Amino acid sequence: MTTHYLQSVKKQFRYYKSLGERSFCQTGDKDLFWQAHPDSNSIAIIVHHLSGNMLSRWTNFLTEDGEKEWRQRDLEFEDVIHSRAELLKKWKEGWDCLFQALETINEDNFNQEILIRNQPHSVVEAINRQLAHYAYHIGEIVFISKMRKGKDWVSLTIPKGQSAAFNADKFST
Numbered sequence: 001m002t003t004h005y006l007q008s009v010k011k012q013f014r015y016y017k018s019l020g021e022r023s024f025c026q027t028g029d030k031d032l033f034w035q036a037h038p039d040s041n042s043i044a045i046i047v048h049h050l051s052g053n054m055l056s057r058w059t060n061f062l063t064e065d066g067e068k069e070w071r072q073r074d075l076e077f078e079d080v081i082h083s084r085a086e087l088l089k090k091w092k093e094g095w096d097c098l099f100q101a102l103e104t105i106n107e108d109n110f111n112q113e114i115l116i117r118n119q120p121h122s123v124v125e126a127i128n129r130q131l132a133h134y135a136y137h138i139g140e141i142v143f144i145s146k147m148r149k150g151k152d153w154v155s156l157t158i159p160k161g162q163s164a165a166f167n168a169d170k171f172s173t
Helices: 002-026 043-058 073-077 084-102 123-152 163-172
Strands: 113-116 119-122
Touching (some): 002 123, 043 073, 043 084, 113 123, 119 123
């Protein structure tokens, strides 16, 4: 059960990571910093927040509270990333930390209790919490990218109106 769950969750994290990355590829440099209004988040701000969250939650995942004293969450929502290269660096730092932490989980520590904001969580609860959180924000990234790209957007999954064709191909092989 433990091994199957960890394989499954790693696959899901990789899937959402790829959705973000495939969105970045379709998004112009300027559009990474576009905000619908001053109180909304740009893709760059969302990436900065995700990276900060990942570094806080996954650094010493099994031994320290997931909300680190050094984290400055409010600053994660400030416009501090100014280039695609900076954005991709932050993105990579967060995901690298996450995947390294997942490699430390095994049969011996799988049932360990961990803390997030001083609240106890099982390992599964903590992982599921983060998976949902990241899927939410990556959905925002995809939505903003799609809005900015407009009619030139290339679907990341089955394109609108093509489900029947996809299913026909899938079941004909």
